């Protein structure tokens with residue numbers, strides 16, 4: 001989209017933003033990526049969330065230049081962009097570490113050891129919530145529920161899962177990250193990328209790892225198994241127009257939990273079939289990392 005110069009409304013000439021500090025090739029790629037984002041939506045302003053991730057992939061946080069760039073590309077004011085960027089915790093307003101280590105301290109993880117993990121990591125790394133280690137490797141965060149409670153307590157590194165953690169495994173994980181040693185999540189993708197790389201993925205530019213992992217694990221399926229053993233089923237719709245076809249939904253797809261549903265899809269990638277025992281188990285798969 002054609003960008004109009006961003007004005008501050010104060011009579012002060014606008015800062016040149018990225019034009020003054022990014023090399024021309026990078027700036028051209030950034031503008032091409034921004035155009036690809038706005039093309040996804042009928043109204044360009046709908047692309048603000050991925051656009052904020054895009055500028056984070058350049059600066060490692062939503063910088064002032066990044067705010068101006070988003071405003072320029074989407075026809076918004078800098079104040080409108082800042083209002084969104086300051087609302088969501090995934091957007092960082094100061095330089096982030098290479099890895100965000102997020103410890104879930106929401107209710108279930110907290111009682112299962114999340115608070116102890118956070119305290120241990122905080123002391124080990126010498127930083128508190130939303131602070132970054134001096135070497136720039138790790139930003140430590142308390143995070144809210146990641147919908148992974150069946151694997152509590154959960155630690156995430158750049159939003160990849162490290163399940164069933166302990167203070168010991170979490171500090172060893174942090175040490176590996178700071179030393180540049182490869183680490184492998186306990187499910188999902190087989191590796192962890194940098195915060196900038198993850199930000200680009202979240203902007204909607206896949207890195208090819210999305211299909212790694214993905215099969216529901218035993219803790220997630222435990223309730224389904226018990227329901228089948230006891231013959232429990234979901235309540236049926238009461239009205240005729242809501243009634244699904246026998247053995248499926250109104251679209252003919254199997255209900256969640258039924259044979260053939262997504263929870264039981266066949267393994268599709270090598271990492272689907274890779275063993276990923278709990279941390280500390282002998283013979284832990286995926287490169288033996290925590």
Ligand code: FES
Nearest residue numbers: 104109145146149
């Ligand atoms: S409480 Fe930690 S993932 Fe839900």
